[in-house]
Each structure stands twice: as C-alpha cells, then as structure tokens.
Amino acid sequence: MYTSTTLFAFIGALAGIGSVSGHSAFFHPSMWGFNVTDKDYPYDNRPVAPLRDYTFQQWWFHNHLDHPPNPGDFFELPAGKPATAEIACNKGATSFFASSEGGDIREPNNPNNVCPNSESIAYHTHGIDDLEGCALAIAYKDDVNQVQPEDFTIFSVNQTCVWTRFTDFSVPAAMPPCPAGGCICSFFWIHSPKAGGEENYMNGFRCNVTGSTSTVPLAKPQVARRCGSDPENGKLQDVPGNCTYGAKQPFYWLQAERNNVFEGEHSPPVYNDRYNFLDGAQTDIFEGFYDSIPEPAPNAPLPVAKQVNSPSTETSPTASPSGSSSPQPTFLPSKACKPKKFPSSSAGLQRRSFEEESTGVLPRSWTAGRHKATVIFLHGLGQVNATWQMAFSKALTPYFPNVQWIFPQASEKRVSMNQGMLRPSWFDIWQLPPHPEEYDERGITESVSAIEDLILSQIHLGVDPRRIFLMGFSQGAALALMVSLTTLNELGGVISLSGWLPNAYRRHITASPSIPILWCHGTDDKEIPLPYGRNAMQFIDSLPGADASKTELKIYRGLQHTINDRELEDIAAFLHLQLQS
Ligand SMILES: *[C@@H]1O[C@H](CO)[C@@H](O)[C@H](O)[C@H]1NC(C)=O
Numbered sequence: 001m002y003t004s005t006t007l008f009a010f011i012g013a014l015a016g017i018g019s020v021s022g023h024s025a026f027f028h029p030s031m032w033g034f035n036v037t038d039k040d041y042p043y044d045n046r047p048v049a050p051l052r053d054y055t056f057q058q059w060w061f062h063n064h065l066d067h068p069p070n071p072g073d074f075f076e077l078p079a080g081k082p083a084t085a086e087i088a089c090n091k092g093a094t095s096f097f098a099s100s101e102g103g104d105i106r107e108p109n110n111p112n113n114v115c116p117n118s119e120s121i122a123y124h125t126h127g128i129d130d131l132e133g134c135a136l137a138i139a140y141k142d143d144v145n146q147v148q149p150e151d152f153t154i155f156s157v158n159q160t161c162v163w164t165r166f167t168d169f170s171v172p173a174a175m176p177p178c179p180a181g182g183c184i185c186s187f188f189w190i191h192s193p194k195a196g197g198e199e200n201y202m203n204g205f206r207c208n209v210t211g212s213t214s215t216v217p218l219a220k221p222q223v224a225r226r227c228g229s230d231p232e233n234g235k236l237q238d239v240p241g242n243c244t245y246g247a248k249q250p251f252y253w254l255q256a257e258r259n260n261v262f263e264g265e266h267s268p269p270v271y272n273d274r275y276n277f278l279d280g281a282q283t284d285i286f287e288g289f290y291d292s293i294p295e296p297a298p299n300a301p302l303p304v305a306k307q308v309n310s311p312s313t314e315t316s317p318t319a320s321p322s323g324s325s326s327p328q329p330t331f332l333p334s335k336a337c338k339p340k341k342f343p344s345s346s347a348g349l350q351r352r353s354f355e356e357e358s359t360g361v362l363p364r365s366w367t368a369g370r371h372k373a374t375v376i377f378l379h380g381l382g383q384v385n386a387t388w389q390m391a392f393s394k395a396l397t398p399y400f401p402n403v404q405w406i407f408p409q410a411s412e413k414r415v416s417m418n419q420g421m422l423r424p425s426w427f428d429i430w431q432l433p434p435h436p437e438e439y440d441e442r443g444i445t446e447s448v449s450a451i452e453d454l455i456l457s458q459i460h461l462g463v464d465p466r467r468i469f470l471m472g473f474s475q476g477a478a479l480a481l482m483v484s485l486t487t488l489n490e491l492g493g494v495i496s497l498s499g500w501l502p503n504a505y506r507r508h509i510t511a512s513p514s515i516p517i518l519w520c521h522g523t524d525d526k527e528i529p530l531p532y533g534r535n536a537m538q539f540i541d542s543l544p545g546a547d548a549s550k551t552e553l554k555i556y557r558g559l560q561h562t563i564n565d566r567e568l569e570d571i572a573a574f575l576h577l578q579l580q581s
C-alpha cells in the first residue's frame with residue numbers, strides 16, 4: 001500500500017488519533033473530489049490520501065474527475081498578490097467543515113493548526129526545519145479533459161508549506177487572464193523523506209486569474225532538474241548550470257505510469273531551491289523572460305534574463321549564484337542586431353542636437369579627454385555592479401581613458417515589491433511601475449548621502465566637480481537625479497537611463513541647479529513607462545532658473561526597460577560634449 005503500517009502505528013502511538021488524521025490536502029469547494037469520503041471507493045481515496053504506485057487514471061486528479069466542483073466555484077488567483085489556501089489533514093479542520101464527515105474539528109485557540117489533536121508527524125513533518133515545500137500549478141485550459149500532465153506550470157511555491165493551515169501562495173504579477181471558462185489548477189506536495197513513506201499529493205481545482213494586466217503567455221513548462229546543494233546526500237555545492245530555468249512542470253513521481261522524475265525514495269524531488277523552485281511567486285515562467293535558455297548541464301552557462309530590470313529579474317536566479325559564469329546584460333554591442341536603426345522619434349522634443357546620425361563607430365578623437373574626470377554609475381534594483389562594468393567595458397569606457405568610472409554597489413535591503421526579500425537596492429520600492437507618491441524616506445536619504453560622500457571623495461582627490469558625472473539605470477537613475485538636483489556641488493551632468501523622479505523628493509528641489517541632463521527612455525518600457533520620463537523632464541524644465549537648452553529627452557522606439565547600442569552612442573556623445581566644455 002501507499003504508506004507503511006509502521007508509520008500509522010507511529011502516528012497512532014503519538015496522538016491516539018482516529019481516522020480523521022494523517023497526511024494533508026488542499027481544501028476548497030473549487031476542487032475535484034471536495035466531498036469524496038473513505039466510503040466512495042474500495043480504497044481510501046479521500047483528497048488527503050497520498051498517491052503512490054498508481055495507474056495514471058488512479059493518480060491523475062486523484063481519480064476524482066467524476067466528482068467535479070459545482071459550477072461557479074473557482075479559487076481566485078489575484079495577479080501580483082497572495083492567494084490564501086487552506087491545507088489540512090481533514091476537511092473538518094478547514095472553513096469547509098460543514099460538509100465533512102466528522103464536523104468541525106478546528107482548534108479554536110490555534111486556527112492555523114493543520115491537523116488538530118495530532119502531532120506534526122501526522123502530516124509528515126518532524127518540525128519547521130523539516131519542510132520541503134508545496135506548490136500550485138496552472139494550465140491555461142478550461143476543459144479539464146484537455147489537460148495533460150505536461151500542461152501544468154508551477155506558478156507559486158511556499159517552501160514552509162504544510163506548516164500552517166492558512167498558506168499564502170504569491171501569484172506572479174504578470175499572470176495573463178484565463179480562458180472564458182477559467183483555468184485548471186492543482187496543488188502538489190512531496191514531503192520530507194525523514195517523515196514517513198515517500199508519496200505524492202495532487203488536488204486539482206478550478207481557478208481564475210483576477211486583476212491581470214498582462215497578455216504574455218506562460219512558456220512551455222520543462223521538467224525541473226536537481227541543482228541545489230544537498231548536504232544529506234553529500235552535495236555541498238549548488239550547481240546552477242544544472243537547474244531548469246523558466247516554466248517548470250510539477251513532479252510526477254513514484255507512480256506506475258507517466259512519471260517525469262525518477263529519484264530514489266530517500267532523496268525525493270522537492271518544491272524548493274534544490275530544484276530551482278524559489279520561495280514565492282515564480283516570476284520567470286513567461287514567454288520571452290529569458291533571451292535564451294542554454295541546455296542545462298553541470299557546466300552549462302546560465303540563461304540571460306531579457307529585461308535588465310524587469311520586476312522578475314529581482315528573483316531571477318541569474319543574479320544569485322556567485323562564481324559561476326557571469327550573466328551578461330542583453331545589450332552587449334556585439335549582437336547580430338547591431339545594424340538596427342532607431343528612427344529619430346525624439347526629433348520633435350530635441351532642443352539641442354549632436355551627432356544625430358550615428359555611425360556606430362565613435363570618433364577616435366574622443367579618447368583625447370584633457371582633464372581628469374569621473375563618472376559614477378548607479379545600477380538598478382536587484383542588480384550587480386559588475387554586470388554594468390562589463391557591459392560598459394566594451395562599449396563605452398574604452399573611449400574615455402582619462403575618465404575614472406566608479407560602479408558603487410547597493411547593499412542588500414528588504415524590498416517590499418519582492419515580498420520583503422533581500423535584494424541589492426538603493427531604497428525600498430513597492431511596485432513597478434512605482435507609484436509616483438511612494439517614497440522610502442530613510443532609504444533615499446541614506447543613499448543620497450552615500451553618493452554625496454562619493455562625490456566629495458572625488459573632489460578631495462582633486463577632480464573638478466564640473467567634471468564629475470552621475471549616471472544611473474532605473475532605480476539608480478532615480479537616485480542619480482535626486483542627488484544631482486539637490487547637491488550643493490556644481491556637477492558636470494547627469495544621465496538618467498529609464499529613470500523617474502519620486503514626487504515626494506521634488507519638494508526638496510527649489511530651483512534648477514542648471515545641470516546638463518540627458519534622459520534616455522524606451523517607448524516600450526513597462527517597468528518605468530515613458531510618461532514618467534516626460535513628466536520628470538517637464539518638472540525640471542519648469543523649475544525657477546531652468547535652462548531648457550541643457551536638458552534633453554531621448555526616446556528610443558521599441559526599446560523596453562533596458563538600453564541599446566544607439567543609447568550607448570548617445571551617452572558617449574553627451575559625455576564627450578560635456579567633457580569638452
Ligand atoms: C459537497 O457537499 C455539500 C454538502 O452536502 C454540498 O452542499 C456541496 O454542493 C457538495 N459539493 C460538491 C462539489 O459536490
């Protein structure tokens with residue numbers, strides 16, 4: 001049978017429980033088999049019963065396809081927000097106790113108890129440190145009979161599942177809407193091998209994505225591969241190249257048919273970092289998230305996320321593994337798309353023009369910078385300074401040999417937009433696009449003064465402040481602007497790449513510092529849309545003492561939240577011009 005008699009004896013000995021306890025299931029009226037009891041089948045096929053050694057028909061949807069949910073019952077998945085599921089070892093321990101066999105067994109003093117009157121071993125864990133995570137998967141089909149195992153994509157993981165009855169699953173913000181009849185979802189769980197017989201859990205249910213603002217479909221899900229450290233099996237190192245990146249299928253394991261993983265009983269596949277199922281929303285499951293995904297292998301290069309600072313890049317695994325082959329941003333100039341020309345869509349806005357017709361090759365004379373100068377570049381949220389240093393080392397810095405380039409690195413801060421995860425960040429961000437009024441006063445004040453200190457140290461080294469430039473991308477651009485619009489030093493210029501200027505900071509800006517500003521922005525930027533750039537430039541140009549001839553907004557048609565070769569040339573041209581004056 002699917003579970004060992006010794007385990008049941010153990011559970012019984014621990015807690016003296018009856019048939020109400022053991023295992024765990026997702027409970028919601030939207031599920032198939034919501035009302036199945038131990039009387040409905042010749043074998044225990046309640047939703048909580050584990051699945052092992054079964055035929056496809058027996059394990060798929062728990063063999064509950066003949067027990068559909070009532071029409072109109074959906075489990076709602078609010079895009080960008082958590083969906084709260086109820087997980088319990090018995091329906092009587094959930095809000096849906098009314099239709100359970102034994103009535104309400106919830107524990108009044110601890111509503112989060114997954115299995116009242118039982119030890120945690122009854123739901124297969126020895127304690128909070130022995131949890132291996134569970135997951136929700138989605139298929140973008142509304143007819144359950146059309147859904148195949150290969151159609152399910154894991155979109156959310158909770159690595160501390162099944163510790164609390166109310167378990168939050170973060171829904172990726174970029175989830176597209178479901179078909180007219182909704183979507184088909186499923187709960188999956190495989191517990192720790194230390195806590196009893198190894199088994200699979202699957203509860204299918206009807207779901208629907210709400211509040212969606214995206215139309216990008218999910219990518220085709222692949223089988224998840226083992227790639228994280230596993231000290232208990234003698235693997236002390238992560239092997240990031242071996243990971244499956246992007247959309248991943250659930251594990252189908254230990255059945256008689258249609259398995260997709262074949263790990264041994266005592267090293268089960270798990271919904272956590274060991275299989276690159278990061279805790280929370282799975283943000284990289286969408287088509288086009290990665291430029292390309294190399295074939296996984298222990299020594300394979302890591303994939304490159306397409307948008308340098310998309311919200312999903314924050315949790316992208318490309319940024320985390322250290323010492324492995326470095327991820328490269330997508331705008332490296334050697335690309336095949338080099339000849340692509342962007343029409344000068346910004347013509348109407350230009351107040352000053354230089355080097356409009358780009359040649360793709362920078363004049364040699366530009367290397368002849370006469371004096372010492374410094375460019376301080378501030379990276380975007382979740383980014384690593386080395387990425388930008390590498391990118392510029394090919395396309396930009398060689399043309400300015402007398403300029404010192406400084407790439408400060410933001411420290412790791414809790415980022416609200418990323419569920420409080422620690423990310424390299426100059427200040428807190430709640431959402432992208434940022435709400436114009438959101439403002440992390442403390443973080444911004446600290447980062448502004450850190451950059452001011454950096455400027456001062458350059459001045460102390462003898463650099464003329466008028467030859468010090470601030471440049472930044474996205475969040476780094478916002479910081480570069482805030483510093484340069486309020487600093488008492490007369491700086492050489494500021495370059496904002498896909499940036500914005502928080503409204504709350506604008507109150508500190510009383511007059512135009514008359515600093516040359518180059519603002520570069522793509523028309524297709526979804527993280528920091530172009531109107532943020534226009535609005536900030538209008539504000540700057542309306543300040544007392546503003547000199548519109550010193551500010552320039554460059555717009556790049558078709559460009560998303562990243563930079564391209566044309567932009568690099570414009571940056572070079574701007575720096576060159578300012579350094580000559
Ligand atoms: C489950 O049982 C309850 C109580 O009999 C009933 O109201 C409900 O419609 C049933 N749900 C399903 C999906 O069969």
Ligand SMILES: *[C@@H]1O[C@H](CO)[C@@H](O)[C@H](O)[C@H]1NC(C)=O
Nearest residue numbers: 158164166167168170279280
């Ligand atoms: C997992 O669920 C718990 C309990 O609801 C919740 O506190 C936690 O934030 C969830 N974790 C994630 C990553 O969503």
Ligand SMILES: *[C@@H]1O[C@H](CO)[C@@H](O)[C@H](O)[C@H]1NC(C)=O
Nearest residue numbers: 074180181182208209210211
């Ligand atoms: C799913 O949610 C969307 C957005 O709220 C709604 O328009 C649609 O009618 C829902 N679909 C179903 C089948 O309930």
Ligand SMILES: *[C@@H]1O[C@H](CO)[C@@H](O)[C@H](O)[C@H]1NC(C)=O
Nearest residue numbers: 224225226227228239242298
């Ligand atoms: C790579 O992944 C495969 C498939 O999950 C696994 O069998 C293998 O052990 C992994 N190799 C390493 C070095 O982690």
Ligand SMILES: *[C@@H]1O[C@H](CO)[C@@H](O)[C@H](O)[C@H]1NC(C)=O
Nearest residue numbers: 385386389406407408409410
């Ligand atoms: C990146 O930042 C680190 C400090 O966190 C620093 O040691 C390193 O020199 C910086 N890299 C570059 C290229 O400036």
